[in-house]
Amino acid sequence: MAVGDGAVSEDAWRLRIVGRADVPVGCAVLLPDSLVVTCAHVVVAACSGPEAGSASGRGTGPVAGDAIEDAATDARFAEILVDFPGSLLGGRMTASVVRGGWAPAVDDRAGDVAVLRLHGSPPPDVLPARLRWCGESHGRVVSAFAEPAGPGSGGWARAVLAGAGGLSPDWIQLDAGDPAGPRFVRGYSGAGVRDQTSGSVLGTMVAVRSTREQTTAWMNPTEALVRYCPVLRDIVEPEAPGPRTPADDSLLPSLAWQTEAERRLTTALVRVPSMRDTQRRDRIIGDIGPEIMPVVARSPSLIEDIRAVVAVCLQYPDAVDRLAAAVRWYENASLPMREFERVWAQVSAERR
Template sequence: MTTASWHVRISYGGQTLGAGFLVTDRHVLTCAHVVARADADAFRVTFAHGPTDVHGDGRDGIPARVVRHGGWSGRATDPGDLAVLELDRPVSVEPARFAAPSAAYGEPPRRLYVYGFPKRYDEGTLAEYRATADQLIAGEWVQLEAWTPHGQPLAPGFSGAAVTLADSGLVVGMVSAAAHSPEIRNGRMLPAQVMARYWPPLGELIPTPGHTRREKQQLREFVAAMSREEELECRPEGLYRDAVGALGPPLPAKGFRDLWDAAWYLLSEVPDSTAAARFAARLADFVEDARLRGALRSWPGRPRPGTRGPVAGASPWSPILVEIAPSGSGDDRFLVEVSVYAGGNRRLVGSRTLPVDGVQGYAQECVDEAYRDLTEDDRELIAFALPRRRLNTDVAHWRRSATDESPLGSFAPVVVLDLERRRSGALQHKLAQKWRLLDDRPVARMHRIGCGSVGQDPVRLTVGLRHGADMVGFGIPPRADGARKLFEASLNAAVPVLLWPRSACRGGPDHQDCPGARFLDRLAEQLAELPPSELPSRIHELRMQSYLPDAPQARWADDLALLWEDPRCLPEPTGYQHSPVR
């Protein structure tokens, strides 16, 4: 305490109003009620132990003005009792330093010092206190009680004073209220992490494990830039839930005032240091500016632990997963979530509920963003998880981007997944077992289902495929009822690979030489001697060949659809089951 020259007295018109403390070379913190009844531009700040060059004109103090107010409404129980004063010039005094949010509490209790300016103590005086508990009163204050029964009470003049640790002098909060009677030796402290809700730059000065001062400054600036938008589609409570997951800490009782309140709560109160990064990534989903969106998704700009743990098992692929699911808010609206698996971890790139005509553009945009997480050594795989009735959607022919009309399937390997099967624990278990067997086989066994097979029993097909096929080739698309039933039977058999033409014959008797049969013959020819793990790459090659002018024999592959699912490289996490839009 002997070196704490940053304690200040705040006065107006020659009268002492209360205490405060310097936190930057130009900013002083105090209570809003200390400066509430005076001209916001006419305060004087005097340093109790500062060198003579910081006292201003004579001993009258340095001129200061209020530049930030916490929103305090005037009653003792109103929140936001914080004001930030800006000095008219920088000073040479070293500002206060802050302790971590939990440092004020413990067993035995931590001794706390308070330096204030009550009546008849022009030079200031000390009071010794301790925090009753770490529980916030009304989500805002911590109760203080006297260290001894006969010490200095928190009388008028202590309001706005820093509460410091006796052994280190680090700040843990600010006195915001005292008992009305001097016989009752208690008061209230506004903890430092609560003050940072109302003045975001303060968060950079408070130690938070897992995040540097520069990282917190960047996130604060990103949130501030986004908060200037007139209308936001996201709510902080929804973003918070997605950041911490279903088993994470619950929401504060009063929710969040704004986006920064949620971001700072994650930084200062949530033990998982990766939660704030997930918050930033989800927030990016609602940003129109491409540079800001990219900055949020890459924050904090250094390698970070995975969002949902390591991928189970080795995989030659680094997939980009596009999940398109019914939103529950209407038949024409879908929840689109795009994730990237890189370095053994999964990261959510974006999540948004959209009408059907907005799905393709948003997916293109997020897929492009996802490539930023891949290295030059990663083998990309773009996987679309679709509702079963939409598995024939021609995603391989979606244009690659808004400025590139070339098909996505000619740019990278594209596969589809069945959303229903992906969410079935039993089928995912069977798929994992099937792949363990496939790893020991040089080639996969393909079961053919041609046009003439439409009338067979789906249940018998399911049971038979579980033991006798590694992949199923269809000569018909899953359009007509009979074909769809056989298609579902193959999915329920946990067959890892399904191939089919999106158009051509619709099925029926006497179709031995139809386009579907020729399609299956070409499949057998092209996929012979090929390990199943390399199917996406081979199909990608065939799709690219179908666009070459000197390879007309490959045009058949332009209509080829591939369902390929290996749970080891596309594990289903427990999170990401809801949108940040509430």
């Protein structure tokens, strides 16, 4: 179907970052409101050359040093050229880093996120990606697309998420899923990591280590992107994709709910990213009040653990309000947090 007839590729959110020598230096993801997310080191490379955005021995990734710090300062205020490899209409456009959208790598590890905004509207056959929380990672099949040397030079590289690991505790390791297919190489940094089941983007490629025998890559999951650049928070769709998410309502009816309020609050709270993080959940429970933590029947099951917290809080006049305040400290006004507060407002009104 011709573009004029309304054809739109579901993966046309793939962007390329073009360097000064008119050579692609990395990838990016188009998001709603003409926002673009990529790696900070890719933006630096666009301003100063690929060597400024590559760490030796890793194939592609952030690198520290005085020269890079100077380049990073320039990149933050530069106009960056992007093109649209997924568009039949083609074309190029400039973009620049938005306020709150710059988190360069710290000590070659944490961060390495950049959020830009296009200086105009993308081609009409290019739609933004659905950015969703990564959530549980182990065993999930994903793919990422790049054309490192221009059109026809790459393709979709498939991988399996192996779990957290790499130079940064934020990173998730990707193991090659198709030895006969395209391999992750220099140029994949910033590429959107697409869930094979849902088509949603779960994060961005951040580093690759490639040898003749093995290729290993790493991604910054959406949770890390939002942590370093909160401007993305409202862009994230509230539910994680696929059957692995603990927020899936199909997992909830098997529980023996004591009250309808318990069910509704647990269903909303289990979608909040901070409550899915074990250490952060422990801190939140401790922040509710000294009388709460000792009486919560903790469970290794995420849903059962959150359900137990909700059940205890419902027994105290203001404990759910204190729970909401503790979670809000981490979440601010994220969409899942706003949904939990909406549900609590309804439940609270019905209990009066």
